[in-house]
Structure formats: C-alpha cells, structure tokens
Amino acid sequence: MKKKWIVTASSDRPIHDIAKDLADAGLKDIQILQEVGIIIGSSEDEAVAKLRKVRGVKDVSLDISIDIGPPDSRETW
Amino acid sequence: MINEANQKLTRKGNCMSKMGEEEKGEVRVSATIEELLLGALARGEEILKTGRYIMTFRENSVDQGIKSLDAKGFNIKDARDFKNQAVTLQDVGNAEALVFPEIRSALVSSPVVQEFGISIQGKMMAEGPVEVIEPEYFVFADNSDYMRGFVSAANAIAKDLEAGKGAIYEMEKVDAQKVDAQVLGATWGLVQCKVPQSSRSGSGIKVAVLDTGFDIEHPDFVGRSITTETFVDQPVQDLHGHGTHTVGTACGPKEPTRDTPRYGIAYECQIFVGKVLDNSGNGTTASVLAGINWAIANGCEVINMSLSGQEAVQAAYTAAGSSALDKSCLIIAAAGNAGSDTGAPANSPTIMSVASLDQTLTPSYFSNCGKIEIAAPGREVLSSMPRPRLNGSMSGTSMAAPHVSGCAALWAQSKPTLRGKNLWNILKSYTLSLTPPPCCIGKGLVQAPT
Helix, strand or coil, X not given: CEEEEEEEECXXXXXXXXXXXXXXXXXXXXXXXXXXXEEEEEEEHHHHHHHHHCCCEEEEEECCEEECCCCCCCEEC | CXXXXXXXXXXXXXXXXXXXXXXHCCCCCCCCHHHHHHHHHHHCCCCCEEEEEEEEECCCCHHHHHHHHHHCCCCEEEHHHCHHXXXXXXXXXXXXXXXXXHHCEEEECHHHHHHCCCCCCCCCCCCCCEEEEEEEECCCCXXXXXXXXXXXXXXXXXXXXXXXXXXXXXXXXXXXXXXXXXXXXXXXXXXXXXXXXXXXXXXXXXXXXXXXXXXXCCHHHCCXXXXXXXXXXXXXXXXXXXXXXXXXXXXXXXXXXXXXXXXXXXXXXXXXEEECCCCCCEEEHHHHXXXXXXXXXXXXXXXXXXXXXXXXXXXXXXXXXXXXXXXXXXXXXXXXXCCCECCECCCCCCCEEEEEECCXXXXXXXXXECCCCEEEECCCEEXXXXXXXXXXXXXXXXXXXXXXXXXXXXXXXXCXXXXXXXXXXXXXXXXXXXXXXXXXXXXXXXXXXX
C-alpha cells in the first residue's frame, strides 16, 4: 500500500542529491523542504528499507495526522 | 457606553476640592482605590494606570533621594514614621511622596515627576539618586471577574448619564475620543502577561501562525500586513475558527473595533498565515513541515503552532526546529490537551513547549506536562473569530501558545539580537515564577517586555 513518508535529511550532503537517490530508491511525488532539511514523498511500505539506506538519510517516518486536540473546541460566548 | 456620549465625567458636590486636583491632572498619593479607578475612567486614558508613579532609588541612595525631594520643597512622608512601617495611605494627608525605605522606592504624585523634569518612560536616569520612574498600575486579584465588575460599573454610570440621572456627575463635552478599548481594558490573559503596559508593538517582526487559516476580512485586522498560504487542499479562509482565534491572540489589534477588551499582543507585527490544518482542524506532519519551511523562507522570527499529536518525539520536527533556530526563527508550540505527556511537535527539544494556565494561575486540567518550557493563559481566552461571530472564548494549550508567540514578537522587537535561541532564553528568563513544578509550567508565566 502506498504511503506518505517524511524523510529527515542530514546537512552533510546537498538535499537535492539525497532527493535524487531517494527517487532512485523508489520515492515518488517528491517535495523538498529546503529550509528545514526535510524531503516528503510516497512509496510502498516495502520500499522503506531501501529509503533508509540512502546516504544522508537520518530518519524515515510515516506522515501522521495532527489536530487541534480536545477539549479546545469548547466555545463560550 | 460612555464613548457614545463623548462625554467626560467630573465629580461635583462634596468632592469639589478633589475635583480641582483632578482637573489639574494631579492624583493624590493618599487617594483611595475607588477614587483612583473613577479618576482613571474620567481621564479616558489607559485604564490600567492609577495616575501616580513609583520612583525607585539606586542602591544606598534612599536618603539622598529623600534629600532631593525635600530640596525641591515636596511634602514627604516616610514609612518609618509609622509603627512597624505599616503605612495607611489615608494617613499620609497631603504628602506628595511616600517613601518605602526597605524597598528603596517611593510612591509619588505627578507634580513630583514633572518637577524632576524627566519623561516618564521608565528609562534609567543617567545619574543622581533616582534610578527609574514608572507609572503605578492597578492590580486585580482575579482579573476576569474584577474587570467584569469594573466594566459593569462603568456601564452603569454610562446608563445613568444617558437617563439624565447624573445627580453627582456633570457632563462636559470633549473632543471625540476613542475610549472604548481603554475603558474596557484587556483580557485577563494579556493583563497577567503584563502586555497592556508594554511599550512594544511587534513592529518590524514577522509572526507566522500555522493553523486552520484566518478570516482575512475580519474588521479588527483592516490595514494589517497579512501574507497567506495554504498547505491543505482548501483556501486560506478559516471556516473553523481556531486559526482566527490564535492569530488574534498573538497579533490582534491594540483597539478592537467594537466593545471588546484588547485581546491581541503584537498589534503591529506582520502576520503570516499558513493554513496547515483543514477546516475540520486536521492536518498531517507533511502539511505542518511545509508550513514551517515557508515561514522560515519568508524570514519569520516567530512561528506559532497550536497543534499537536500524542506521539513520541518526531525526528522531522526536531530537525525543523533546529533549522529554525539556526535561521533566527523560534517555533512555539502548544503542549497538547490530553492531560498526559507533552505531544509532538512541542516535545521536540528544539521547539518551545507551552502549558496552559487557568485564571487562578494554576495548570489547566487538560494541559499536558513533562517537557514544558513555559506557561501562559489558556482558559476562557477571548479572541477573534470568523465573521459574523467576530469574537469568542476558547480554552486550550492552543490559546496559551499564541500568548507566548505574541510576547516573543514584543521581545524580538526590543533588541535585534533576540532571535532563535537568544529569544528562547530571554522568554524563559523573564517569566513570573509560580508554585507548580516545572514539569507542569516550565519556568513560569510568560511576561511581555516593558
């Protein structure tokens, strides 16, 4: 199943080089966030092991949901 | 409201002598709290100032300070004149200065300050026994209730005036003044963070709020610099309310357009709205990171993130926080509302985590704890809401975080070196210490710079 991944890149290597290697390793729909050193993309579950082996990759984590958290929504007037 | 009549209150009858002094602009050292409050109301200026001043002497300079005051012919009373130095203000009579030697300061009236020939901006004096002179401010035991009571009193007076029942009040026409916001004061949160008396506005500072977007046409934000971007598949326009509320706290106006207390802190900052949560309040790590990236690329000094997920530290958030700090940007995030461990992204060591406090300055029941840097007001916080509501109260660590972000903008404005980690450190240095432990409130309650 195709999933979205958040790749934390090391600053030791140019981020575009890392992104290229990730693409070769099967990462698709790549988005490079230059200022924060993060690469976002999607791939099958099985491909993650290959992504983690790319030189300059510090971490590969699933894109997970975030929200405004309870009980914020209680509004009073 | 008093503003509608554009009228100024003055007292008559058996208060004639006091009225004379008030007309001259002098507020007596021996004035009662009620007289001070009514006087402040009549002046229509910043309602939080009493009209008196606190003079602080340099170390070992109290006697020299007293001599200075005496030399200028002022009537001085000293706390040492009273048994056990227990001073009753009503007993100081016509004194124009009341000295508290144990804390090397004096309560003085405005003629004293004028005589010293210095502007009352709280600036340090170059030499002489006086170190600084600052306005005296009202303090309230329970800000929301007292302010509501005071506002009710003000409204009652206004109603009496309109009904022609002004038995003890006589009206004088004055030039149209915008007294709305001043009369109504500010939200309890702003008061506790010492925002109203701050000389800072956030001018020149860019504050990014990554949230559900913003109501760009909100009347309280007309004329403001607002840059927007969406990172979800929806336009920036906030249809949820959360984003408009947090933007309001961090960046709202000094004088809201209706009968609303001041609810915003950095009223002259440049606002950057990044919609990273959709109109249902949901987003993902990816949208948040994209928002952070954008904010840094646009040179924002402060990023507010009132969002969280109950998971362990995320490497990506830590890396983003680190990059931000390296690029003169401070990310401030809500600790989360699960009543459990601090969530992500606030739990990253490179991101400042904010806990929520109630009006009693105790941790809110829902506030996460553990890795907490600082605390701020988060209960029943009034701020902006999308039209047509315009205003509303919300509770959560989401409301606490923008108090810190707004104050961070004020601090950043005060000194160009206060960026990134320096800004983090100054915010933590100048907190108001409270009793609860650091795991609940970090270093304490955030405070605005003077």
